[in-house]
Amino acid sequence: MMSATPSVAPASSGPNAQGQPDCARTAALAALRESDPATKAAAARALYAAALAGSAACSAHLELDEPAGLPGRPERPELVDPRQLKRRSMQSPQGRAVLLHALAHIEFNAINLALDAVWRFAGMPAAFYTDWLKVAAEEAYHFSLLAARLAQYGHAYGDFPAHDGLWDMCERTRADVLARMALVPRTLEARGLDASPPIRARLLQAGDQASAAILDVILRDEIGHVLIGNRWFRHLCEASGLDAHETYTRLADQYHAPKLRGPFNFEARRDAGFDEAELAALASLDAQQPVPPTGSA
Numbered sequence: 001m002m003s004a005t006p007s008v009a010p011a012s013s014g015p016n017a018q019g020q021p022d023c024a025r026t027a028a029l030a031a032l033r034e035s036d037p038a039t040k041a042a043a044a045r046a047l048y049a050a051a052l053a054g055s056a057a058c059s060a061h062l063e064l065d066e067p068a069g070l071p072g073r074p075e076r077p078e079l080v081d082p083r084q085l086k087r088r089s090m091q092s093p094q095g096r097a098v099l100l101h102a103l104a105h106i107e108f109n110a111i112n113l114a115l116d117a118v119w120r121f122a123g124m125p126a127a128f129y130t131d132w133l134k135v136a137a138e139e140a141y142h143f144s145l146l147a148a149r150l151a152q153y154g155h156a157y158g159d160f161p162a163h164d165g166l167w168d169m170c171e172r173t174r175a176d177v178l179a180r181m182a183l184v185p186r187t188l189e190a191r192g193l194d195a196s197p198p199i200r201a202r203l204l205q206a207g208d209q210a211s212a213a214i215l216d217v218i219l220r221d222e223i224g225h226v227l228i229g230n231r232w233f234r235h236l237c238e239a240s241g242l243d244a245h246e247t248y249t250r251l252a253d254q255y256h257a258p259k260l261r262g263p264f265n266f267e268a269r270r271d272a273g274f275d276e277a278e279l280a281a282l283a284s285l286d287a288q289q290p291v292p293p294t295g296s297a
């Protein structure tokens with residue numbers, strides 16, 4: 001488990017002392033080091049706004065050294081092995097609070113993942129950085145929505161234990177932008193597309209329309225994140241003369257990506273840029289898997 005790092009100043013969004021626009025990649029690293037979730041979320045949103053306004057340009061050539069203790073995160077939640085996390089019934093308010101907390105933790109990690117893509121990988125086209133700054137800002141929005149909903153249940157981010165699977169994949173792919181694109185947006189975030197409809201249905205079944213509405217916003221944006229992952233994965237494959245399908249299979253194996261399991265959200269995956277061959281491969285995987293018993297989704 002990693003310890004929390006000291007809080008650092010949030011990303012500034014204006015010109016620096018020399019009157020030059022701040023480098024958004026340097027500012028993304030500062031936001032990644034920020035340990036307070038609300039401050040980090042605000043920094044991520046301010047940084048994307050600054051990039052859109054032209055006051056935070058990206059220096060693609062900058063090779064930044066990795067500081068110790070990434071990512072900045074609060075003392076709580078306690079990080080535990082995923083097997084220690086119990087499922088709770090969505091029928092009780094406490095069970096729904098635990099679910100909202102787990103989703104908030106995913107979004108907190110997702111802010112970190114997007115900021116990490118911005119600062120870590122030098123030499124990419126300008127649009128790559130803008131895309132990932134946009135993702136970071138949207139993840140920050142998702143985190144804020146869930147934190148506010150959690151507060152309505154009388155809880156705050158940090159109140160329940162969580163696991164660190166998302167950041168683990170970030171670490172494994174730290175030296176390989178192609179693997180990062182393959183395995184974070186195209187694999188882990190894409191699994192979120194599949195997970196969303198059954199969770200939404202269970203929230204509605206429990207009468208929690210407000211939380212279900214937040215899931216609608218998140219699903220809409222997450223389709224865009226996976227689309228961005230697909231765009232840059234294919235861009236990198238084409239630039240190196242690699243076959244995208246073979247390369248994905250090789251990287252998933254090499255980096256021990258989680259095995260894909262249905263049911264899949266084919267509509268969302270199609271909108272997110274998976275091609276017909278990839279969707280057909282998922283459909284055949286789905287057909288091989290036993291249907292889970294009712295109520296276990």
Ligand SMILES: [Fe+2]
Nearest residue numbers: 107110139142
């Ligand atoms: Fe998100």
Ligand SMILES: [Fe+2]
Nearest residue numbers: 110189222225
């Ligand atoms: Fe996302």
